[in-house]
Amino acid sequence: MNNNYSLKTMMNRPERLAPGHRMCAGCGATIGVRAVLRGLHEGDRAVIGNATGCLEVSSYMYPYTAWEDSYIHNAFENAGATLSGVETAYKVLKRRGKLGEGEQFKFITFGGDGGTYDIGFQSLSGAMERGHDMVYVCYDNGAYMNTGIQRSSATPMYADTTTTPAGKVSAGKVQYRKDLSAIIAEHYVPYVAQTTFTRDFRDLHRKAETAIYTEGPAFLNIMTPCPRGWRYETSRIMEICRLAVETCYWPLFEVVEGKWILNYQPKNKLPIEDFLRPQGRFKHLFKPGNEELIGRFQEEVDKRWEDLLYRCSRT
Amino acid sequence: MNHTDKNCKTIQMTSREIRDRMSGNEAVAYAIRQIDPDVMPAFPITPSTEIPQMVSTYIANGEIGTEFIPVESEHSAMSAAIGAEAAGARTITATSSAGLALMWEELLLAASNRLPVVLALVNRTLSGPININCDHSDGMGARDTGWIQIYAENNQEAYDNYIQAFPIAEDPRVHLPVMICQDGFITSHAVENISLLEDDAVKRFVGQYEPEEFLLNPGRPVSVGPYAVSDYSMEAKKGQEDAMERAGSVILETAERFCRMSGRKYGFFEEYRMEDAEYVLLLMGSAAGTAKAAVDQLRQQGIRAGVLKLRVFRPFPAAELAEAIRRCGCRALAILDRCESYNGVGGPLGSEVTQALYRAKVYTETVNYIYGLAGRDFTVEHVFGIVDELRDVADGKVLPPDHKYIGLRS
Numbered sequence: 001m002n003n004n005y006s007l008k009t010m011m012n013r014p015e016r017l018a019p020g021h022r023m024c025a026g027c028g029a030t031i032g033v034r035a036v037l038r039g040l041h042e043g044d045r046a047v048i049g050n051a052t053g054c055l056e057v058s059s060y061m062y063p064y065t066a067w068e069d070s071y072i073h074n075a076f077e078n079a080g081a082t083l084s085g086v087e088t089a090y091k092v093l094k095r096r097g098k099l100g101e102g103e104q105f106k107f108i109t110f111g112g113d114g115g116t117y118d119i120g121f122q123s124l125s126g127a128m129e130r131g132h133d134m135v136y137v138c139y140d141n142g143a144y145m146n147t148g149i150q151r152s153s154a155t156p157m158y159a160d161t162t163t164t165p166a167g168k169v170s171a172g173k174v175q176y177r178k179d180l181s182a183i184i185a186e187h188y189v190p191y192v193a194q195t196t197f198t199r200d201f202r203d204l205h206r207k208a209e210t211a212i213y214t215e216g217p218a219f220l221n222i223m224t225p226c227p228r229g230w231r232y233e234t235s236r237i238m239e240i241c242r243l244a245v246e247t248c249y250w251p252l253f254e255v256v257e258g259k260w261i262l263n264y265q266p267k268n269k270l271p272i273e274d275f276l277r278p279q280g281r282f283k284h285l286f287k288p289g290n291e292e293l294i295g296r297f298q299e300e301v302d303k304r305w306e307d308l309l310y311r312c313s314r315t
Numbered sequence: 316m317n318h319t320d321k322n323c324k325t326i327q328m329t330s331r332e333i334r335d336r337m338s339g340n341e342a343v344a345y346a347i348r349q350i351d352p353d354v355m356p357a358f359p360i361t362p363s364t365e366i367p368q369m370v371s372t373y374i375a376n377g378e379i380g381t382e383f384i385p386v387e388s389e390h391s392a393m394s395a396a397i398g399a400e401a402a403g404a405r406t407i408t409a410t411s412s413a414g415l416a417l418m419w420e421e422l423l424l425a426a427s428n429r430l431p432v433v434l435a436l437v438n439r440t441l442s443g444p445i446n447i448n449c450d451h452s453d454g455m456g457a458r459d460t461g462w463i464q465i466y467a468e469n470n471q472e473a474y475d476n477y478i479q480a481f482p483i484a485e486d487p488r489v490h491l492p493v494m495i496c497q498d499g500f501i502t503s504h505a506v507e508n509i510s511l512l513e514d515d516a517v518k519r520f521v522g523q524y525e526p527e528e529f530l531l532n533p534g535r536p537v538s539v540g541p542y543a544v545s546d547y548s549m550e551a552k553k554g555q556e557d558a559m560e561r562a563g564s565v566i567l568e569t570a571e572r573f574c575r576m577s578g579r580k581y582g583f584f585e586e587y588r589m590e591d592a593e594y595v596l597l598l599m600g601s602a603a604g605t606a607k608a609a610v611d612q613l614r615q616q617g618i619r620a621g622v623l624k625l626r627v628f629r630p631f632p633a634a635e636l637a638e639a640i641r642r643c644g645c646r647a648l649a650i651l652d653r654c655e656s657y658n659g660v661g662g663p664l665g666s667e668v669t670q671a672l673y674r675a676k677v678y679t680e681t682v683n684y685i686y687g688l689a690g691r692d693f694t695v696e697h698v699f700g701i702v703d704e705l706r707d708v709a710d711g712k713v714l715p716p717d718h719k720y721i722g723l724r725s
Contacts, residue, residue, distance in 0.1 A: 047402070047530045062541035070530040073540035074397055074424055081391035084384060085356060085398025085406070090531055092353045092382040093404055103533045123394065126387030 007200045013038045014068075016046075021066035022058040026234035028197070028224030029055050029139040033110060035201055036137055036220065039208030040106060045069065047086050049109030051079035051120055054146040055139065077119040080127030080136060083109040087132045106212050107134035113154035114144040117180050128187045128217045135211045135218045138180065141226035149229045153178040156249070157297055159281045161229075166284040171293055176300045182311075184219040185255040191216075193254035195263075196223035197241040203252055203263060210254075223250045231280025243275040248305040253312065262312040269305075272298045329576045330516030335509055339467070339502035342474035342509055343409070343435045343495070344369035348379055349517040350481065352433075353404035353524075356384035356395035358414060361447045362499040363437035366409040389414035393421035393432075400430040401539045403529030405481070408432065411499060412439035415453045419460065425492045426461025427555060428539060431484030431524075432492040434462075435477065438600065438653075439499040440689040448690020449499040451600065451653040454628075455663045461555050463493040463562055464629040466599040468585075470507050472626075473497040475579055478512070481521045482569045488561045498601040500690070512577060520576055559630045566627055583632035584639070585624040588614060592621025592643045594705040597636075597668060598651035599625045602686065602693045606651075609698030620702050631667055637675030646709035647680040648672075649701045651721075653687045661685075661718045680708050686721035697721050 016037040023030040033055065040046055046069040050056045056073045059066040074082040087107045093099045111120055116138040124136055143161050144150040150163040157176045160166040164173040181194040191214040193207040204222065211218035223244060227234040244250035247270045252263040273294055276282040285293050337345065344366050347355075357367035373379045384399075386392045392408050400406040410418065415436060425432050440450040454464060463483060467473040473495065480493040497503055512520075528537045543551060563583070570581040587607050589595065596606045603624035613620040623639060625632075640648060650669070652662025660666075665683030672679065684701060687693045701721070707713045 045533060045536075049398075057542040060538050060541045062543035062547050065538035065541070067538055068536065070532075070536040071538040072398060072401055072530060073542075074394055075420055078391060078394035078421070081356075081386060081394035082398040084386075084391075085354065085395030085400075086402040086530055087398075088354050088356075088382045088384050088395070089399040089402035089404035089406075092380065093402075093531060096353070096380060098403070099531060100533060103531075105531060122387060123391050126391055129387075130385065 005200075005202050005206070007202070010038050010201065010205050014042065016040065016068045017059065018066045018068060020064070022061065023054065024228060026227050026237055027054070028141060028226060028237060029112070031197060032137075032139045032204070032222045032224040035204045036108065036208040036222070038205055039212045044104050044106055046106045046108055047072065047083070049073075049079050049083035049086065049107070051109070051111035051115030052076035053112040053115055055110055055112070057146065076115050078123045079109045079111045079115060079120055080124040083107050083134050084127040084130060084132040087134050107132070108137060108212065109134065110137050110139060112145065113138060113140040113142060113152045114146075116140070117154045117178055118152050124184075125187065128184060128189050128219065131216055133216055135220060137220045137222065139222055139224040141224050141229060142177070143226070143229050145226050145229045154180065157300065158285055158293055160284060161281070171284060171290065172281075179304065181219070181221045185260070188258055189217040189219060190214050190257055191218040191254070193219075194221045194250070195252055196244060196250055197238060198245070198252075199238070199242075207254060229281070232278050236278060240275075240278060243270065243278070246270045247272050247275040247301065249275050249301055251305065251308055253308060260311040260314065262308065272301050328578050330512040333511040333513065335511055336506055337470065337509055338504050338506050339470040339473045339497045340365040340437065340504065341369065342470045343477050344373070345511065346474050346477040346517070347407065348373050349512070349514045350478070350521050351379045351518075352381050352407045354382050354384065354396070354399035354406045355408060356386045356392045356399070356406075357408050357410070358386050358389045358392050360389070360411045360414040362439055362503045363409045363411040363414070363435065365503070366435055366437070389417040390421060393418040393425060396432045397421060397425050397428065397430055400425070400432050401428065401530050403526055403531045405524040406432050407434070409435040409437070411437045412441055412453045415457055416441055419457065422457055422460040422462060424540070427551065429490040429555070429558070430492060431490055433477075433480045433484055434492065434494045436494050436496045437499045437503045438496055446689040447499070449501050449653070450688045450690070452655070454494065454496050455654040457494070458629060458663060461491065461559070462629060463491055463559070463566075465493065465495055465627050466625065467495070467497040467502065468601055468603045468624060469502055470505070471509050473502060474509060474511070475573065475577065475581065478517055478520060479569045479573050479581070482572070483562065483565055485524055486565045487527070489558050489565050491555070491558050491562060496600070501601040516576055520573070563630045563632065581626065583625070583627045583635055585626060586639055587622040587624065589621035589623060589639065589643045591619055593619045593646040593709065594649070594702050595621050595623055595640065595643065595645045596649045596651060596698065596701065597623040597625065597664065599628065599664070600653065602651065602653065605693055605695060606698050609695035612695065613699070613702055618702060625664070631671070633667070633671035634675060636668060637671045637677045640672060640679060641675065641677045645679045647682070647705035647715075649705055650681055650683045652683060652685050655685055655688065665718070680705075680715050682708060682715045682719060683717060684719050684721050691722050693722065
């Protein structure tokens, strides 16, 4: 894909998530899922897993399913464990001759940041450590959106959520976000990547294909903005993603067999305000007197960016 | 209930008898080796830990082709079991106590997704205080999760029940998960004589797992685990309930087929010296052995006592139980629970058995005893005391206590 990448070619691949599902207009998660599934080679079969969340309740509402491939939703906190069972079944059924020689299945599971960073963290860690041949995809929209925008450990600092509301004596969420991509990289799995939507989707498409066709466990962390939770104009999703990357809030990197690789370095790193300003969840930061908060946010972004540059500089 | 009328001993058995001695855990592991299932996710917890250990050893020595998944918790054990079974693999696990409690959410999902997973439950009390010994609070805590539950008195029954679990669970009329229960330490760790079956006979009996729909069915993708609105959810639950009702006859058919192979008879429950029993002890698990020994002594004294040992708790054989109590002319019934319900009036068997009697208009006196919690000993002397009390109740000398503890420290 690397040498002659074409967005048009990618977009012509068959859709594996059929239209008619009930996700919101402009939902980042849906865009992310469709892009990941384009990483599958035509003719390859897949079993898709899914943690409970917006994606699950909107894509498989009995008696209709939007999934062209086999699909399993089990519960909220166990997408990793569930798919590890499916993948193990594949291994043994294949070995025992119960599946045709040529039958190739790939295993991909989706979870939001709630199901991945928080309640499903243990199950994910276990599945990664055991080395199942699967891809865990986190669609990270930075809060529990399905239950109505409650904070998660992926929620950025100072975000106004329904469990960290900005108020007279509160500036929103107190803590900075957990760096889950790094934590999974520390499991020394063969492939970890962080991505989001870029203009030609090349970064996401390439990483999805790499993750799917890397033997062993792989983890993709995709920032998928949620217009309702982040409170921005729905049509501005690509701009929001660009600003997350250009401010180094959401750097694009991958960790291949333990080697950290930075995929994009902004020529002029933009101030974090540029990413925060278009989003209603940070509106309170722009009230007079709150300049210091933005400064603190900037310090944390800078510190983490430096850490990432250091990791990527090691050979 | 239709106890099989045929005397199995007269039918030529299809398996040679192999005499051995082993613990209940060993017996279950031995059955697993014979069945050679596809996938076993498990997490260790006393007193069931030996089962995954033994299976791992069989795998390490190339004796079976099962894939073992060393999950990081029991919740993940049942989650992976659901994934594997939905994918089309015959899947098992084993656990006890807190392990089963941690699986609870997933037990419901295994049942509602109609996945015939088989779980070996080695009964142990639930915390707290934390304690590793036997009672039935773990199994009883999962009694409304939609699983079939079959309890064993000894290692022989644990072995026999385990082998029967697969044809019951996988029967297209049933498609429900099965829990095969035995008493922690009392049977799981006690070495007793056992009569084993030949490997080939067990394999033939259990057969191949041939699911109708599964994730890894090439060219026939399927979605599992839907979100369903109120328009559809209630029918799904009724479908489960119907399957549980149908499971009753499948359990009896399977028992009959098992009898033809082994010569050993099973039903929903065992009636021991019940023909003319005026005083009956109704209970589950290893304590039935103690009760039978006590009843033998009481009979020698001319006291007409009997034991009704419940084997199948889910589906609950309400009508059959009531009929058995009616038939023997029972004057007073002791319902023994190895579990507290914390409802202020008794244990789970106490509730369900009295309901069954009332519905069948069998108005015998009943006393609900709570015994053996967290491994507290249960002895023949306790049984003598219970039968004494039943006689006084039946004679009208005392009012029946409705919720009485046995063997408490004074």
